[in-house]
Amino acid sequence: MxxxxxxxxxxFSAxxxxxxxxxxxxxVTVFEKNDSIGGRARQLKSDGFTFDMGPSWYWMxxxxxxxxxxxxxxxxxxxELVKLSPAYRVYYGVDDFIAIADNLPEIEATFEKIEKGSGKILHDFMMEAQSNYNIAIKDLVYRPGVSPLELVTVETAKKVGQFFSNISKDIRKKFKNEQLIQILEFPVLFLGAxxxxxxxxxxxxxxxxxxxxTWHPKTGMFDVVRAMENLARELGVKFQVKASIEKIIVENKKAKxxxxxxxxxxxxxxxxxxDYHHTETLLDLEHRAYxxxxxxxxVFAPSSLLFYVGFDKKVENISHHALFFDVDFQQHAKxxxxxxxxxxxxxxxxxFPxxxxxxxxxxxxxxxxxxxxLAPGITDTEALREEYFDKIITRFETLTQQSVRDNIIFKRSFCKNDFVTEYNSYKGNAYGMANKLFQTAFLRPKLKSKKVENLFFTGQLTVPGPGVPPALISGKLVSVLINKQS
Structure with missing residues (x-):
């Protein structure tokens, strides 16, 4: 009906x-509080420069x-997609970086040069990782988080031990070089823990x-937002921007x-x-499930301090994506x-798009x-933003051996307070709720309200979790539940 x-x-999920x-x-009508669609994946254009304001990695x-x-x-x-080569660089010091190639054999060779025997170990590790990917992304994440039985399959039964160990411990059993360990630990940071x-x-x-x-849409991640909007409009979806939702009206325990x-x-x-937490504040107290x-x-994923910067010259000694791990990885995590x-x-x-x-x-x-x-809920002031910009741009100049500070002609910051103001984000988190063991699948906030009929949720605080690909999947999962009810 x-x-x-x-x-x-x-x-993305909406x-x-x-x-x-x-x-x-x-x-279907979509209401967006800001003046453009895309949520955290909006685009910033100014002074001839274009920036993706949020997600910038095209994986999966x-x-x-x-x-x-x-x-x-x-x-x-x-x-159009462009495969990045190298995928990214990881900087550890002056003239000390590792470039991650766009194919596994070259990456294995890079590991082997740094730690003897690690190329073969990486190959075997990746075969297991691929098996996990096939189970997770092709099957498990397309389940709606309604029951713990969703996680019980023949395939997961064979891997039950992997749910009670952790990535860091497993990687450190296999590899000794700290730089390689950090590269292998880095991807799970997208999961927020x-x-x-x-x-x-x-x-x-x-x-x-x-x-x-690692891929890049030809003119940025906003290409994907634009594509999904175009598809939605082709299907008859209507959009209203500058449309702030002030309340969800419930009558007889039904969203009306x-x-x-x-x-x-x-x-x-x-x-x-x-934001799930914010949405529940739009309900009267007795209708809130959490x-x-x-x-x-x-446990929430981090917030972020972001800077969108325009330089009046070309920047050298850099790749499209670059990670700066020249300081204590573990201390920053703490x-x-x-x-x-x-x-x-x-x-x-x-x-550098x-x-x-x-x-x-x-x-x-x-x-x-x-x-x-950054930690969610942290104090955010203009003075702190500037202090930290000075820290990172100084290190950036040192590590890439160039002067760029005096070539900045455009700069805008975005931090915890902006995540709260622009996206109603709980504690200003940037990525949602962390995917820890006890915040996975059926243990995450539900797609369907437990207290109000006809009220549903989607996005990074519910299943499957943080990230752009999971957001697409979350949108599909909730639509299936709605159609079952309809």
Whole structure:
């Protein structure tokens, strides 16, 4: 039966859900509080420079392919992909970096040069990681997190031990070189938790990295947002921006309407792709499924300090993606998860899209994106932002052996306070709820409200978890639940 469906927010999960629900014949309208769609994946254009404001890594291309294939489409119908070579660099000191190739044999050779015997060990590790990927991404993550039995399969039974060990321990049993260990621990940071708190089974992220490679949509990640919006519109989805949801109206324990900019909009189904905690605050207290105590007890992925920077010259000695691990990896992790505070010596990430996409900066110039992971809920001031920009740009100049500070002609920052203001993000987290063992699958907040009929959720605080590919999957999962009810 055709339903009138209201979707709150326009991030990847909401866009995905809108497409599936419209395909099923429903009347779907997406309401976005900001002035452009995309949620955290918005685009910033200024002074001739273009920046992806949020996600910048295109991993797991098969998940994107599977999404568009569900509509009889291909990614190439909407955007072009470039495989990055090298995928990224990891900097450890002056003239000391490791370049990760765009194929596994070369990566194995790189490991072998650094630690004798590690090439073969990496090969075997990756075979196991690929097996985990096939089980997880092709099967488990497409289950809605309703029952613990979803995790019980013939394949997972063979790997049960991997759910009770952790990535860090497993990697350190196999490799001794600290630089190689950090490279292998890095991908699980996308899941929002320390490697020592992430189950070994999540080594499938290493296959996503080394096995499938790192890609870049030709003119940035916003290409994907634009593609999904275009597909949604082709399917009949309607969009309203600058449309702030002020309340979800519940009558007889059923979601009946939302209040948008002071106006009541009746609906058969309300689906929120906005922050889960924030969405529940739009309900009267008795209709909320999770208490403040519950949210306080959860482990959240980091917040981030971001800088969007335009340079009036080309930047040298750098790759499209670059990780700066020249300081204590473990200490920074403690400063995020164990004793939340601004890290004394932060690791950071830099991304130079104009190396791949010439339209991202004026001719002869460069666009750069810098990110420092931070504890959620941390104090955020302009003075601290500037202090940390000075820290990372000084190290960037030293490690890449060039002067760039005086060539900055555009700079904008984005941090915890902005995540709260722009995205209603709980504690200003950037990636959602961490995928720890006891926050996985059926142990995450539910796609369907436990207290209010016709109220559903999607996105990185519910299943499957953080990241762009999981967001696409989350949109599909919730649409299946809604269609079953309809």
């Amino acid at each position: 055709k339903k009138k469906i209201t979707i709150i927010g326009s991030g 866009l995905a859900a809108s497409c599936y629900l419209a395909q099923s014949g429903h009347d 291309p098969d998940v994107f392919d599977r999404f568009f294939a569900d509509f009889g489409k291909k990614t190439t119908d909407y955007y 320390k490697p020592s708190d992430t189950p070994s089974f999540y080594s499938f992220m290493n296959y996503a990295d080394f096995g499938l490679g 309407a939302v209040v948008v900019n002071g106006k009541r909009i009746d609906s058969d189904i309300v689906l929120s792709g906005a 208490s403040e105590k519950y949210w306080e007890s959860r 400063d995020i998860y164990d004793e939340p505070r601004w890290p004394k010596e932060p690791l950071f990430y830099a991304n 104009s190396l791949t996409d010439k339209s991202a900066a004026p001719e002869g110039m460069e666009s750069g994106f810098f990110l420092v992971p």
